[in-house]
Amino acid sequence: MTLDTYLTPTPAIDSDHPQVRRFTQVSVEGIEGVREQAVAIYYAVRDGIRYDPYRIATRLESARASATLANGYGYCVSKAVLMAAMGRVLNIPTRLGFADVRNHLTSDKLREVMGSDLFAWHGYVELWIEGRWVKATPAFNLSLCEKTGVKPLEFDGRTDSIFHPFDASGQRHMEYVTDHGQYADLPLALLLKEYERHYPGIMPELERTGGIEGDFEAEARADIS
Known part of the structure; x- marks a missing residue:
């Protein structure tokens, strides 16, 4: 694939959506340079969109970058899709990457719901900056x-920004288990197939309601109190 492949809007990475374009432009207002703008959109998505692993999109319309922006929350994959769209708005070649990650610091409820501490097909972003891909x-x-x-x-x-193996107090945090490579668009059907294989107990609820009842941030905080 050429770099142009990673600049084009796709069904999920809808970088041509007016609100995505507006959010991007506001996020980089007054900032010049590819690297500097890439940093700006990273923080806009990291802190502007709340992490919520209980809301996993099972349909294209809720998996799009524009949907995550409108919701104001998303899990790792949906936040990566939004950042990828913003990168393409700025004419920065951007693609999605996926890996299985063992999460040692998930909440008790989320671990119970998932039946595992393995986060299958965790999503991240790769941007083409100064002649190479950066995670x-x-x-x-x-x-x-x-x-x-x-x-x-x-x-x-x-430098690559990936999960730390340890948390701030030295406890085990994240362990990368399997790399699934990079994609020009969200492979939603493949992700859902893998989620069904890893987490068969939660998929019917996700497909019926679009989410599972829970407040991850409050739960995670309570678990360490």
């Missing part, structure tokens, strides 16, 4: 990190 992970918003003692991920546009 960015805008999943956990700052307020969540501060309340749970997790060191927030920073991004400088030069």
Whole structure:
């Protein structure tokens, strides 16, 4: 694939949506330079969109970047889709990456609901900056990190921003298990198939209601209190 592939709007990465374009332009107002703008959109998504692993899109219309922006919340994949769209608005080649991640600091309720501490097909972003691909992970918003003692991920546009293996107190945090590669668009059907394989107990509820009842930030904070 050429870099142009990663500049084009797609069904999920709807970088041509007016609100996505507006949010992007506001996020980089007064900021010049590809790297600097990439950093700006990272923080706009990381902290402007609340992390919520209980709201997982099972249909294209709710998986689009514009839907996540309108909702104001999303899980790792939907936040990555939004950041990818913003990168394309700025003419920065941007693609999605996926990996299985073992999360040692999930909430008790989420672990019970999932039946596992393995987050299958965790989503992140890769941006083409200064001649190479750089990873960015805008999943956990700052307020969540501060309340749970997790060191927030920073991004400088030069080095890969991926989950830390340990939290701020030295406890096990994240472990990357399997790399699933990079994609020009959201492979929603594949993700749902993998979620069904890993978490068969929660998929009917997600498909019926679009989410599971819960407040992850409050739960995670209570678990460490």
